[in-house]
Amino acid sequence: MAALKGSEIAEHNDAKSCWVIVHGKAYDVTEFLPEHPGGQKIILKYAGKDCTEEFEPIHPPDTLDKFLDKSKHLGPVDMGTVEQEVKEEDPEEAERLERVAQKPLLSQCYNLHDFEAVARRTMKKTAWGYYSSAADDEITMRENHNAYQRIWFRPRVLVDVENVDISTTMLGSKSSVPFYVTATALGKLGDPEGEVVLTRAAHKHGVIQMIPTLASCSFDEICDARQGEQIQWLQLYVNKDRKITQRIVQYAEERGCKALFITVDAPQLGRREKDMRSKFTDPGTNVQEGQETDNSQGAARAISSFIDPSLSWKDIPWFQSITKMPIIIKGVQRVEDVIKAVEAGCQGVVLSNHGGRQLEFARSGIEILAETMPVLRELGLQDKIEIYIDGGVRRATDVLKAICLGAKGVGIGRPFLYAMSAYGQPGVERAMQLLKDEMEMNMRLLGCNKIEELNSSLLDTRALFTHTSTPPDQLFGSVYEPLATPAQRPK
Numbered sequence: 001m002a003a004l005k006g007s008e009i010a011e012h013n014d015a016k017s018c019w020v021i022v023h024g025k026a027y028d029v030t031e032f033l034p035e036h037p038g039g040q041k042i043i044l045k046y047a048g049k050d051c052t053e054e055f056e057p058i059h060p061p062d063t064l065d066k067f068l069d070k071s072k073h074l075g076p077v078d079m080g081t082v083e084q085e086v087k088e089e090d091p092e093e094a095e096r097l098e099r100v101a102q103k104p105l106l107s108q109c110y111n112l113h114d115f116e117a118v119a120r121r122t123m124k125k126t127a128w129g130y131y132s133s134a135a136d137d138e139i140t141m142r143e144n145h146n147a148y149q150r151i152w153f154r155p156r157v158l159v160d161v162e163n164v165d166i167s168t169t170m171l172g173s174k175s176s177v178p179f180y181v182t183a184t185a186l187g188k189l190g191d192p193e194g195e196v197v198l199t200r201a202a203h204k205h206g207v208i209q210m211i212p213t214l215a216s217c218s219f220d221e222i223c224d225a226r227q228g229e230q231i232q233w234l235q236l237y238v239n240k241d242r243k244i245t246q247r248i249v250q251y252a253e254e255r256g257c258k259a260l261f262i263t264v265d266a267p268q269l270g271r272r273e274k275d276m277r278s279k280f281t282d283p284g285t286n287v288q289e290g291q292e293t294d295n296s297q298g299a300a301r302a303i304s305s306f307i308d309p310s311l312s313w314k315d316i317p318w319f320q321s322i323t324k325m326p327i328i329i330k331g332v333q334r335v336e337d338v339i340k341a342v343e344a345g346c347q348g349v350v351l352s353n354h355g356g357r358q359l360e361f362a363r364s365g366i367e368i369l370a371e372t373m374p375v376l377r378e379l380g381l382q383d384k385i386e387i388y389i390d391g392g393v394r395r396a397t398d399v400l401k402a403i404c405l406g407a408k409g410v411g412i413g414r415p416f417l418y419a420m421s422a423y424g425q426p427g428v429e430r431a432m433q434l435l436k437d438e439m440e441m442n443m444r445l446l447g448c449n450k451i452e453e454l455n456s457s458l459l460d461t462r463a464l465f466t467h468t469s470t471p472p473d474q475l476f477g478s479v480y481e482p483l484a485t486p487a488q489r490p491k
């Protein structure tokens with residue numbers, strides 16, 4: 001088949017006939033337009049043109065093969081005949097590339113915060129907006145980290161701590177550390193290779209990886225990047241179409257995933273204004289409901305309209321009927337639901353508020369953990385379920401506090417994304433190594449040799465439940481005009 005010319009593609013540039021180019025091939029997406037979860041307008045913006053750059057970070061490479069009928073695959077394009085968009089000089093992009101060129105050496109990153117600082121200065125605005133944003137005033141996101149600072153240690157001394165072992169097991173799998181790479185979507189916003197960068201670094205450090213439903217890489221790419229006995233879990237957003245969900249779950253089990261984490265705190269994705277501001281997509285029509293929704297809600301809204309808000313506890317038996325993988329409920333935020341998860345026969349929960357990206361003023365994972373464990377012990381249920389937490393973990397002391405309070409393991413999201421975005425795979429490996437070094441040192445200073453020795457007697461949590469200071473309400477503080485002096489007060 002002779003290659004199509006750019007001029008032929010360019011003639012199909014509206015809703016009546018819409019052809020696009022992706023990776024040097026042409027596709028007729030006219031009939032697909034109303035089904036696109038991200039709305040029609042973002043596709044029409046590229047009608048008749050090459051949309052590879054926009055397509056890449058959001059869609060796994062097998063998307064078109066999976067979701068566009070073969071008859072709409074028009075074949076190769078002679079890219080020499082395609083009029084390339086003349087990118088006018090973008091001063092902002094030039095400045096960003098300057099900052100990339102001047103970024104600190106990787107060896108000058110000493111903790112997870114350093115990666116965030118570099119990522120903030122060097123990432124594209126859209127990518128930073130998506131990774132860093134949280135819901136509303138981002139107070140829960142800051143509380144996630146602040147809550148750890150209301151917990152103090154009661155270390156033991158004169159304990160022989162020459163040999164320290166920070167390894168553990170999670171859901172029956174060995175792990176070199178009691179933390180894992182949690183599910184975070186759209187890895188290619190941070191690195192052109194996307195989630196497989198996290199896979200390779202996780203393998204190097206014996207860290208378990210949770211594969212996100214909304215990965216930029218295809219599921220197979222991430223599984224194929226797994227090496228040796230490396231452990232991967234699947235994070236699932238449940239699709240309104242249960243046949244699609246069943247196919248995803250059973251294929252994940254076939255590909256060797258060792259656990260299924262069902263995300264339940266996002267019946268609708270939160271309102272993340274930094275992400276919205278970066279205008280990830282043009283306003284479009286939300287085809288799922290057939291109504292006009294403002295798709296300039298950023299990446300989050302553009303990629304999540306398939307999620308089923310009707311999901312409920314009554315669906316758990318169905319999941320147990322379609323898979324043998326342990327089932328963990330991710331996004332539990334009160335002890336009553338932990339007990340429901342035990343009663344439903346789930347193997348675990350993640351106490352999490354989605355990194356503050358969902359319900360603003362949800363409590364931190366660590367505070368929910370401190371509420372949960374005493375109740376489970378009172379009911380004799382503490383060994384019936386594995387408790388994980390995530391959110392705001394930036395130091396090994398955070399991990400140790402969680403384990404002392406009864407968590408089996410801790411999920412870490414943004415820090416590994418920032419390390420990847422700033423320094424690629426070497427960045428993620430250094431972030432993991434820094435955490436391991438901190439773990440070992442702090443175990444020694446706590447007077448413990450092994451993870452099993454960590455317990456709540458090593459902590460003073462009296463302040464944890466008293467929210468004496470809410471994290472600063474930055475937006476309000478920066479826009480509200482406090483009447484500074486009596487003279488300025490209205491008479």
Ligand SMILES: Cc1cc2c(cc1C)[n+](S(=O)(=O)[O-])c1c(=O)[nH]c(=O)nc-1n2C[C@H](O)[C@H](O)[C@H](O)COP(=O)(O)O
Nearest residue numbers: 131182183184185214263354355390391392412413414
């Ligand atoms: C930072 C981040 C988090 C996301 C995330 C994407 C990003 C960029 N996405 S999201 O697009 O839907 O919001 C997911 C996701 O795909 N599925 C999920 O279960 N949690 C998602 N989470 C939440 C994540 O699994 C952890 O709960 C959260 O990141 C933990 O907080 P830290 O980032 O502070 O470690």
